[in-house]
Amino acid sequence: MALNILSIQSHVAYGHVGNASATFPMQRLGAEVWPIHTVQFSNHTGYGAWRGQVFEAGLIRDLVAGISERGVLGRCDAVLSGYQGSAETGEAILDAVAAVKSANSKAIYACDPVIGDVGRGVFVRPGIPEFMRDMVVPAAEIITPNLFELEWLSGESAQNLAGLKAALAKVHVMGPRVILVTSYLGAETPSDSLDLIASHAGRLYRVRTPRLECNLNGAGDAIAALYLVHWLRLGDAAGALRLAASSIYGLLKATVDSGSRELVMIAAQEEFVHPSRMFEVESL
Numbered sequence: 001m002a003l004n005i006l007s008i009q010s011h012v013a014y015g016h017v018g019n020a021s022a023t024f025p026m027q028r029l030g031a032e033v034w035p036i037h038t039v040q041f042s043n044h045t046g047y048g049a050w051r052g053q054v055f056e057a058g059l060i061r062d063l064v065a066g067i068s069e070r071g072v073l074g075r076c077d078a079v080l081s082g083y084q085g086s087a088e089t090g091e092a093i094l095d096a097v098a099a100v101k102s103a104n105s106k107a108i109y110a111c112d113p114v115i116g117d118v119g120r121g122v123f124v125r126p127g128i129p130e131f132m133r134d135m136v137v138p139a140a141e142i143i144t145p146n147l148f149e150l151e152w153l154s155g156e157s158a159q160n161l162a163g164l165k166a167a168l169a170k171v172h173v174m175g176p177r178v179i180l181v182t183s184y185l186g187a188e189t190p191s192d193s194l195d196l197i198a199s200h201a202g203r204l205y206r207v208r209t210p211r212l213e214c215n216l217n218g219a220g221d222a223i224a225a226l227y228l229v230h231w232l233r234l235g236d237a238a239g240a241l242r243l244a245a246s247s248i249y250g251l252l253k254a255t256v257d258s259g260s261r262e263l264v265m266i267a268a269q270e271e272f273v274h275p276s277r278m279f280e281v282e283s284l
Contacts, residue, residue, distance in 0.1 A: 003031040003232050004075050006100060008060060008093050009082045011037035015262040017044040018082055021218035022225035024265055028272045029229045036063050038089050044217045054085055057092040064096045073103035080228055082221050083114040087131045094139055110142040112224040115149045138175035144224040146183045160187040168199045178237055180227050182220055196245045200237035204284040207245040214256050218263050223248045238281045246275035
């Protein structure tokens, strides 16, 4: 039976961020995706200029109500969200999560808690980091922060393995059962490598990939989507990490090799199903 995933994220007409990055990989893996867009822009904001609209939170509620009226929320396996431009949008997403869980008690919420990044610091609007920490993260079963976001949420420095474990433990106490750290560069990480870390049920898992010199918009949205689908299928944090990390590396390498500024989602789509290079998982 196909998975059904309600994905509430931003969207761009050109390029791949938000739902334009998350939807296709999930579909390519065989999941049905019900995308609701929180914004619709011509392109991602990294270009410095864009056109389009930020949608009001009421639109999200209206669309969720319409889906509910079709009588299908009980078939929804998960809600996925990413960047949240305002607390009002976040509240509407949390209401959608509550509606889905009311209809299907086994449904889960996966959140990419977008707050900021190493080098850039916090880049979301004032109040959003606190809203993520206090309201969103406690409601999620799975979160996929980068290293900066893990440190911000936990208030701990995670620059080595001991710090990482302490930070993860503090965030698990907030509520999430599974934490995927999407880009870990710690004291133990070789300079030519990048680590992805999954934490679940007191166990820590690592996949180490070669480090690619790139900073591509939408990669975090894609790996959150990939990890969610594999977790739903396997129920195994290590197995989901191995598959998602291998796929995202294949996508990023294909993009870097092509010289594209945008993720080459279509050209590299086979990476989602059959990664050209499989990485092994280590227990930490």
